Amino acid sequence: xxxxxxxxxxxxxxxxxxxxxxxxxxxxxxxxxxxxxxxxxxxxxxxxxxxxxxxxxxxxxxxxxxxxxxxxxxxxxxxxxxxxxxxxxxxxxxxxxxxxxxxxxxxxxxxxxxxxxxxxxxxxxxxxxxxxxxxxxxxxxxxxxxxxxxxxxxxxxxxxxxxxxxxxxxxxxxxxxxxxxxxxxxxxxxxxxxxxxxxxxxxxxxxxxxxxxxxxxxxxxxxxxxxxxxxxxxxxxx
Amino acid sequence: xxxxxxxxxxxxxxxxxxxxxxxxxxxxxxxxxxxxxxxxxxxxxxxxxxxxxxxxxxxxxxxxxxxxxxxxxxxxxxxxxxxxxxxxxxxxxxxxxxxxxxxxxxxxxxxxxxxxxxxxxxxxxxxxxxxxxxxxxxxxxxxxxxxxxxxxxxxxxxxxxxxxxxxxxxxxxxxxxxxxxxxxxxxxxxxxxxxxxxxxxxxxxxxxxxxxxxxxxxxxxxxxxxxxxxxxxxxxxxxxxxxxxxxxxxxxxxxxxxxxxxxxxxxxxxx
Numbered sequence: 001x002x003x004x005x006x007x008x009x010x011x012x013x014x015x016x017x018x019x020x021x022x023x024x025x026x027x028x029x030x031x032x033x034x035x036x037x038x039x040x041x042x043x044x045x046x047x048x049x050x051x052x053x054x055x056x057x058x059x060x061x062x063x064x065x066x067x068x069x070x071x072x073x074x075x076x077x078x079x080x081x082x083x084x085x086x087x088x089x090x091x092x093x094x095x096x097x098x099x100x101x102x103x104x105x106x107x108x109x110x111x112x113x114x115x116x117x118x119x120x121x122x123x124x125x126x127x128x129x130x131x132x133x134x135x136x137x138x139x140x141x142x143x144x145x146x147x148x149x150x151x152x153x154x155x156x157x158x159x160x161x162x163x164x165x166x167x168x169x170x171x172x173x174x175x176x177x178x179x180x181x182x183x184x185x186x187x188x189x190x191x192x193x194x195x196x197x198x199x200x201x202x203x204x205x206x207x208x209x210x211x212x213x214x215x216x217x218x219x220x221x222x223x224x225x226x227x228x229x230x231x232x233x234x235x236x237x238x
Numbered sequence: 239x240x241x242x243x244x245x246x247x248x249x250x251x252x253x254x255x256x257x258x259x260x261x262x263x264x265x266x267x268x269x270x271x272x273x274x275x276x277x278x279x280x281x282x283x284x285x286x287x288x289x290x291x292x293x294x295x296x297x298x299x300x301x302x303x304x305x306x307x308x309x310x311x312x313x314x315x316x317x318x319x320x321x322x323x324x325x326x327x328x329x330x331x332x333x334x335x336x337x338x339x340x341x342x343x344x345x346x347x348x349x350x351x352x353x354x355x356x357x358x359x360x361x362x363x364x365x366x367x368x369x370x371x372x373x374x375x376x377x378x379x380x381x382x383x384x385x386x387x388x389x390x391x392x393x394x395x396x397x398x399x400x401x402x403x404x405x406x407x408x409x410x411x412x413x414x415x416x417x418x419x420x421x422x423x424x425x426x427x428x429x430x431x432x433x434x435x436x437x438x439x440x441x442x443x444x445x446x447x448x449x450x451x452x453x454x455x456x457x458x459x460x461x462x463x464x465x466x467x468x469x470x471x472x473x474x475x476x477x478x479x480x481x482x483x484x485x486x487x488x489x490x491x492x493x494x495x496x497x498x499x500x501x502x503x504x505x506x507x508x509x
Binding site for chain 2: 216
């Protein structure tokens with residue numbers, strides 16, 4: 001937003017959307033980080049708090065949606081303004097999904113906190129979540145600074161998350177095959193890993209939206225994909 | 239006749255199948271009002287069977303350009319036009335051109351509905367009569383009905399064709415003016431803010447009409463409503479301080495314009 005609008009109330013409305021979105025981003029980030037801390041420390045109280053925070057994101061998404069519809073009706077936005085408003089709606093729904101995924105991890109913490117968890121796997125998850133959180137943080141920065149360049153590099157890095165997820169997937173399978181008593185915990189951890197990988201995908205979605213808002217162009221269709229877990233099978237002969 | 243077929247052959251040879259046909263071509267157009275220059279080297283092509291919207295802040299030269307397309311500027315003594323404007327390749331500023339005939343081919347609809355103080359029927363039939371397009375009562379009845387039907391007005395006025403045109407509502411009057419413009423079978427219709435004096439419903443009717451007329455006519459419209467330009471046109475040209483800033487597909491101009499002046503204007507940031 002270089003020049004201010006002739007109608008200053010219009011600028012206030014756009015600023016409101018962007019501020020509310022940043023708040024949602026902060027909450028989503030916090031939820032995911034807390035969910036992982038809760039998982040590592042088997043902290044059910046913290047997990048419970050994460051679960052209750054999800055309501056804030058649902059409310060944020062609704063408010064942004066309603067405000068955006070109102071601004072479109074009142075101002076009939078064009079060009080960069082229109083892209084920004086439509087972008088806000090899309091990003092709000094991505095952030096709301098991130099919150100859901102964080103909440104889902106927190107729920108699993110409550111289910112498995114009494115079970116023994118392989119330390120190495122939990123560390124792997126921690127690393128995965130750090131990457132996803134960095135992506136999320138940076139994409140929110142890219143949004144507030146309208147940086148197409150930053151958005152582009154975020155999308156490139158999603159590959160790394162996918163690769164780590166695939167290797168975690170293999171490890172979890174191995175643990176389950178070694179000892180069937182691991183299956184319950186490992187299955188939950190597998191879903192946690194999948195959730196984190198999905199959070200990375202949402203960060204990528206947001207990066208694509210930011211790129212479009214900033215440039216008016218869509219990113220190229222091909223997106224780096226390295227999640228090969230769909231083709232991983234456990235070989236009983238091993 | 240020979241020239242026509244030559245032109246047609248040339249068109250067929252030079253233009254690939256999906257290449258748009260250019261109906262009017264403006265090249266290095268400058269317009270002066272006395273010592274003051276209002277347009278600077280405008281190069282703008284008007285595509286056939288498309289709606290071209292001219293947008294820009296007041297005083298940017300969009301109406302001046304529109305009016306130079308059928309030499310309406312000739313009516314202003316101090317006005318001088320340089321550069322080339324062609325209609326189907328023919329220079330419209332050629333001294334040999336019959337201006338009355340030119341204006342029959344390039345019709346105009348104005349901002350305020352301005353029906354003649356005559357009956358609805360007379361309003362429509364006036365043009366065809368002075369251009370010798372109708373010979374008898376049957377011809378006249380036909381052209382009146384056809385034009386009013388095309389303008390989407392016939393059903394509303396068919397029982398009162400001999401009542402004054404000025405007795406109609408604003409929206410109906412504007413459609414009457416459009417019927418009057420198309421009665422002489424023009425090829426191009428110029429519209430100078432045709433909806434600015436109309437309510438939203440009458441505006442919608444006229445926009446629907448523009449949409450339908452596009453099939454048979456080439457339309458150039460000046461509008462101050464960005465939304466209207468985005469709704470009715472396929473091509474948009476943005477003017478600022480007498481200069482053509484940017485011209486392109488309407489879909490692109492209103493979502494992702496190239497020029498920052500266009501961006502500032504259409505988003506409401508112009509100082």
